[in-house]
Amino acid sequence: MAEKQKKSGRLQRGLLIGSLALNLLVLGVVAGTVFTGNGPGGPQRVDLTAGPLTRAMEGERRDAVRTALRESGAFERRDRSEIRQDMQVLLATLRADEFDEVAFRDALSRQRARLQSGQNAVLDAVTAQIEEMDSEERAAFADRLEDQARRAPAPRRQSN
Numbered sequence: 001m002a003e004k005q006k007k008s009g010r011l012q013r014g015l016l017i018g019s020l021a022l023n024l025l026v027l028g029v030v031a032g033t034v035f036t037g038n039g040p041g042g043p044q045r046v047d048l049t050a051g052p053l054t055r056a057m058e059g060e061r062r063d064a065v066r067t068a069l070r071e072s073g074a075f076e077r078r079d080r081s082e083i084r085q086d087m088q089v090l091l092a093t094l095r096a097d098e099f100d101e102v103a104f105r106d107a108l109s110r111q112r113a114r115l116q117s118g119q120n121a122v123l124d125a126v127t128a129q130i131e132e133m134d135s136e137e138r139a140a141f142a143d144r145l146e147d148q149a150r151r152a153p154a155p156r157r158q159s160n
Helices: 002-036 051-056 059-072 077-095 101-131 135-150
Strands: none
Touching: 051 101, 051 135, 059 101, 077 101
């Protein structure tokens, strides 16, 4: 019985760590895509969020999205510091003799809230630009977005 509980606890920890890693990946993809202006011919990224939307924006509209995100405060230096602090909490809870589920979940919840705030800021900025488009601009945007959606990330190399 005790062995079964240990396996279940390890599985839960693994799932929580995986969830945190995925959350951080998504936040990184959103911020990186928006702030680097990764256009056609640039390195491909895994797009789990609004990446194709921002890449399909052109010129002044893409710049306006970047400006809106900077002004939103969604990706401040403070967030990186808080992310590191929460990572330290997660590591400490994992290394402790007694697992503190509440502290672990609280740290993950803070990470998720930061991620959601960033995603909301991106979607608000993109939506504001789309609302200003006329029907022809939206149709052209839709074509570029469709093109972005068709681009697949490069296949991973298999190591033997």
